[in-house]
Amino acid sequence: MATPSSDERSILIVDDEFIVRDSLSKWFRQDGYRVEAAEDAAHALKCMERGPWDVILLDIKMPGVSGLELQKQLKEIDGSAIIIMITAYASVESAVHALKGGAFDYITKPVDPDHLSHVLQNALRQKNLSDENVRLRQHLSSLLSAEEPVGDSVQMKKVMELARTVAKTDTTVMIRGESGTGKELIARTIHASGGRRFFPIVPVHCAAVPESLLESELFGHEKGAFTGAQYRRKGKFEMANGGTIFLDEVGTISAKMQVHLLRVLETKQFMRVGGSENIKSDFRVICATNRDLESALKEGQFREDLYYRLNVFSIVIPPLRDRRSDIPLMVDHFITKYSSAMSKGVTRIAPEALDMLVRYNWPGNVRELENVIERAMVLAQPPEIGPNDLPFQLTQASDLPSDDTLSSVERRHIYQVLLRSGWNITRAAEQLDIDRVTLYNKIAKYGFKKP
Amino acid sequence: MPPLLIVPIGVHNIPASPTLASRLQSVFQVDVSIAPAGMVDPDAAFDISRRQYDSNRLILSLTEAFPRLTGKLLGITSLDLYVPGFTHVVGHAQFDGRCATVSSFRLKQAVYGFPENLQLVEERLHKEAIHQLGHAHGLFNCESYTCVMHPSTAVERIDVRSIDFCAECGRLLKGRLDGGSPLPRGIA
Numbered sequence: 147m148a149t150p151s152s153d154e155r156s157i158l159i160v161d162d163e164f165i166v167r168d169s170l171s172k173w174f175r176q177d178g179y180r181v182e183a184a185e186d187a188a189h190a191l192k193c194m195e196r197g198p199w200d201v202i203l204l205d206i207k208m209p210g211v212s213g214l215e216l217q218k219q220l221k222e223i224d225g226s227a228i229i230i231m232i233t234a235y236a237s238v239e240s241a242v243h244a245l246k247g248g249a250f251d252y253i254t255k256p257v258d259p260d261h262l263s264h265v266l267q268n269a270l271r272q273k274n275l276s277d278e279n280v281r282l283r284q285h286l287s288s289l290l291s292a293e294e295p296v297g298d299s300v301q302m303k304k305v306m307e308l309a310r311t312v313a314k315t316d317t318t319v320m321i322r323g324e325s326g327t328g329k330e331l332i333a334r335t336i337h338a339s340g341g342r343r344f345f346p347i348v349p350v351h352c353a354a355v356p357e358s359l360l361e362s363e364l365f366g367h368e369k370g371a372f373t374g375a376q377y378r379r380k381g382k383f384e385m386a387n388g389g390t391i392f393l394d395e396v397g398t399i400s401a402k403m404q405v406h407l408l409r410v411l412e413t414k415q416f417m418r419v420g421g422s423e424n425i426k427s428d429f430r431v432i433c434a435t436n437r438d439l440e441s442a443l444k445e446g447q448f449r450e451d452l453y454y455r456l457n458v459f460s461i462v463i464p465p466l467r468d469r470r471s472d473i474p475l476m477v478d479h480f481i482t483k484y485s486s487a488m489s490k491g492v493t494r495i496a497p498e499a500l501d502m503l504v505r506y507n508w509p510g511n512v513r514e515l516e517n518v519i520e521r522a523m524v525l526a527q528p529p530e531i532g533p534n535d536l537p538f539q540l541t542q543a544s545d546l547p548s549d550d551t552l553s554s555v556e557r558r559h560i561y562q563v564l565l566r567s568g569w570n571i572t573r574a575a576e577q578l579d580i581d582r583v584t585l586y587n588k589i590a591k592y593g594f595k596k597p
Numbered sequence: 598m599p600p601l602l603i604v605p606i607g608v609h610n611i612p613a614s615p616t617l618a619s620r621l622q623s624v625f626q627v628d629v630s631i632a633p634a635g636m637v638d639p640d641a642a643f644d645i646s647r648r649q650y651d652s653n654r655l656i657l658s659l660t661e662a663f664p665r666l667t668g669k670l671l672g673i674t675s676l677d678l679y680v681p682g683f684t685h686v687v688g689h690a691q692f693d694g695r696c697a698t699v700s701s702f703r704l705k706q707a708v709y710g711f712p713e714n715l716q717l718v719e720e721r722l723h724k725e726a727i728h729q730l731g732h733a734h735g736l737f738n739c740e741s742y743t744c745v746m747h748p749s750t751a752v753e754r755i756d757v758r759s760i761d762f763c764a765e766c767g768r769l770l771k772g773r774l775d776g777g778s779p780l781p782r783g784i785a
Binding site: 163166168170173175177255256257258259260 | 680682737750
């Protein structure tokens, strides 16, 4: 049996007369369609499990469940299928009923081949437009909600350069970085800059999906594959056809799933859970992890073959504390974002508050920074965010580092004196009992900047 | 390669000409001969309520009339043909099979109220014969509108398409004639 591919057109014929089913099936097969035929409603509903069908030709007059009744059930199962009604008993009434029920068109038996050919061309044009519309809407919404990574530091410029370079290829990318550094944002940037940008990027948060459901989430399932599987469902790999699948927290998947994943990545083919049909999908893989995969490899928790399959091109996003010069830019970006979302006239941040943000350790990275700004935007009085709008832990631990080494204590102390004196160097030097040149040297050594 | 046999069915005002035989011979690279008239009786295929001839039954009669012939059979007629479910057909074939039929009935200009043009009708008949024999050799309909395998349900479209195969269909036919398996369009 030929492997179903996304561009193969398909037709389901539902008619109680064998000879009509036979003639129409042969007619469409000569056109290269995938064709199945059903003699009644029960068989038609069974055929729906092997769908989706682009077009359904449905006889109105059938014993048992009528075509009009069946039309409603078929539409419930697959609202996007184009239904064309056929009947030997042409009447205005049944035609109106069929069209009101959502049928695309109506043809009479015996079928004029020329008419059938026109109706089918129109139906497929309509189907292609509807499918394209759905795809474009999804893409538009992902573009509207997509954000560009913000950063002007040398490290981020390097990351962006790598992302743009690899975007032009179909190479598998592994994005490494601490939690909250913006790995998904980089994945979206790679997808949006590559040749697959007009197809979807499908994110899967491997750690967020329970192990028992991950298989069905990734590969889809057939109706009745397990308790609760009422309908056939497409998996993420199938949904990513033509586009990109983003496997977040890939380091957390179980040994069993690692085997499945390896096979899919190698063959680009898989079976739905409970299915027997090989599904082909053309996707690019971008994965991300904050786990030390090399240690997991040594401990035998992560398969070596999968590691090498995924780790073809690696991009490491540095933590926010290692690229503090990006913080003011990010703060501006988040203020603009939330002032527009909240319709609040807060447009800037006070220098002391910004200084606190720059000096904070940011264990939660960019995600934590965004949350802090969002919270501050709620509390702040227009037009600016002040130090009191920041969370307690930031105002208390505004200087770095937090260990007890002599240089850390000296650094913290000098900085607090500078703040208290309003960066008056003479006064600060007096308080510290050192000369101004020594203070300037200390400021340069610790990289302090006047707010 | 077993020979191809053209079988005239019923009274035929467009004779199964040597021109058709030589065209088919050059396209399908096979010896082509024309059977004497009257070998297949169309009456068994006549549907009195529709006043048309069932092409499926004609094909059955063709295979029964030449049981030992291993080559393709092309039934050619001026009778009005149909297959159940359809109002009419101008040609019909067993896909990747042995038999095909073509009818000049709806290819005539007079059917559409125009002065008759026998040369045009003969050209249409030849195109349709090659198209149906293409199906009998396992070729699918083609999207290229100038290819002889382009589906044509109306005479205007038959006139638009050429009598030749497009490059892709030509390649597939050659593969079939050389003994290869068909590579279905859109599935390969």
